[in-house]
Amino acid sequence: MEYVKLGRTGLDVSRVCLGCMTYGDAERGAHSWTLDEETSRPFIRKALDLGINFFDTANVYSDGTSEEIVGRALKDFGSRDSIVLATKVFNRMHEGPNGMGLSRKAIMSEIDHSLSRLGTDYVDLYQIHRWDPRTPIEETLEALHDVVKAGKARYIGASSMFAYQFSKALYVAEKHGWTRFATMQNHYNLLYREEEREMMPLCQEQGIGVIPWSPLARGRLTRDWDESSERESTDVYGKTLYTVPDADKKVVEAVAAVAKARGISKAQVALAWVAQKPFVTAPIVGASKPHHLDDAVAALSLNLDADEIARLEEHYVPHAVAGHT
Numbered sequence: 001m002e003y004v005k006l007g008r009t010g011l012d013v014s015r016v017c018l019g020c021m022t023y024g025d026a027e028r029g030a031h032s033w034t035l036d037e038e039t040s041r042p043f044i045r046k047a048l049d050l051g052i053n054f055f056d057t058a059n060v061y062s063d064g065t066s067e068e069i070v071g072r073a074l075k076d077f078g079s080r081d082s083i084v085l086a087t088k089v090f091n092r093m094h095e096g097p098n099g100m101g102l103s104r105k106a107i108m109s110e111i112d113h114s115l116s117r118l119g120t121d122y123v124d125l126y127q128i129h130r131w132d133p134r135t136p137i138e139e140t141l142e143a144l145h146d147v148v149k150a151g152k153a154r155y156i157g158a159s160s161m162f163a164y165q166f167s168k169a170l171y172v173a174e175k176h177g178w179t180r181f182a183t184m185q186n187h188y189n190l191l192y193r194e195e196e197r198e199m200m201p202l203c204q205e206q207g208i209g210v211i212p213w214s215p216l217a218r219g220r221l222t223r224d225w226d227e228s229s230e231r232e233s234t235d236v237y238g239k240t241l242y243t244v245p246d247a248d249k250k251v252v253e254a255v256a257a258v259a260k261a262r263g264i265s266k267a268q269v270a271l272a273w274v275a276q277k278p279f280v281t282a283p284i285v286g287a288s289k290p291h292h293l294d295d296a297v298a299a300l301s302l303n304l305d306a307d308e309i310a311r312l313e314e315h316y317v318p319h320a321v322a323g324h325t
Contacts, residue, residue: 001051002300006084006281007182007209009155011124013084015275016296017054017211018047019284020070024062034062035288037069043287044073050297056185056211056284058088058129059114071118080120087114088159088185090129102132104143111152126153127185130325131161137169138176145178157183159213160323163198170206181208185284187323188212190221190255190270190312191248192241194319200279212274214323215283217242221270224256225249241322250315258308267292271299273312 003012023040026032035043047055055074057066067087074083089110092100100106111126126147132140144156158166158181166184173180184203188195189212203210216222218238225248242248259266274283285296304312 001297003053004281005209006125006155008207009182009209011084011155011182013054013209013282014052015282015300016052017056017086017282017284018044018052018293019213019286020044020055020057020066021061022286022288023057023069024066026062028065029062031062033288034066037072040069041073041077043290043293044070045077046290046293047287048074048078050293052293052297053082054084054086054282056086056088056125057118058091059093059110059117060088060091060129064093064113064117067114067117071120075119084124085118085120086125086127086157087118087123088127088129089114090132102128102135102140102143104139107140107143107147111147115152122152122154124154125157125183126155127157127159127183129159131158131165137165137172141169141173141178142176145173148179155179155182157181157185157209157211159185160187162321162324163202166199167202183209183211183281185211185213187214187241188274188280189215189217190251190273190316191217192319192322193313193316194321200277204279209281210279211282211284212280213284214241215274215285216267216270220248221252221255222265222267225252242319243322244317244319247315247317251312254312254315258304258311262302264298264302265291265295267295268299268302269304269308269312271296272302272304273309275300276304276309 002015006013024034026034057070098105147153156179186195255266255269259269287293
């Protein structure tokens with residue numbers, strides 16, 4: 001496993017991050033395809049055995065049960081000082097006023113709830129799950145700064161938003177001497193490359209670690225175009241992300257062609273394309289089958305040549321902005 005610095009920080013992370021939305025109590029979440037604790041633990045253990053030290057979850061995943069499962073597994077199988085543990089805050093966690101968002105009240109409450117579920121004194125990376133239009137960014141950033149100064153988080157990060165919003169947040173933090181966002185977790189893959197226009201150049205210029213979510217387009221890049229999965233058939237949010245079927249189908253077919261020529265899986269090709277981008281630190285991959293982790297690690301040593309990259313990229317067309325809500 002290769003390790004790299006997370007943006008401009010001194011933190012070493014594996015070149016692939018295990019996304020833990022897959023693990024949680026299906027009865028308490030929005031997804032029927034999540035794996036229960038007994039089924040989840042072998043994946044977390046295998047990730048550690050493969051050298052993955054970077055794990056990403058969120059308070060909202062399966063109503064907090066993802067954090068509980070991940071926290072217990074990492075405590076049993078790993079060393080806290082060696083693990084880089086990330087979680088997120090923003091989405092609704094309870095009914096009524098102040099049940100969601102990025103107010104000082106919400107952040108201060110939710111960090112404590114997350115730490116309790118994770119069974120740890122701190123998280124390495126605390127991320128805002130989305131931009132909160134109802135809360136001044138100054139309030140959010142000062143609260144996050146206080147979370148860091150209290151020792152409850154080592155670094156802070158952001159997720160999908162417009163580049164102008166992220167730029168404003170970086171400016172406000174620098175202006176006030178508050179902790180600066182170290183990472184951007186955004187939507188990026190062969191079927192959705194709109195982030196290349198503004199967000200990726202901004203992150204490169206500002207030394208921000210980029211940890212894309214859905215690098216395999218929720219599995220669409222790993223199977224034939226007409227093939228589906230339980231997740232795809234029930235994923236209401238996923239249906240809003242990829243909305244140019246004619247062009248997207250050609251991209252998927254290009255991935256299949258490159259994979260066939262190489263004699264490897266489609267997942268390796270699609271993930272290698274993301275990992276080779278100079279602005280990407282560590283793609284976030286989910287794993288619900290044993291070969292998912294093997295493919296993810298194998299992709300890191302796959303060097304696509306210029307002709308292969310051109311073949312994978314040639315059919316892309318502009319997409320509507322997706323993933324910010």
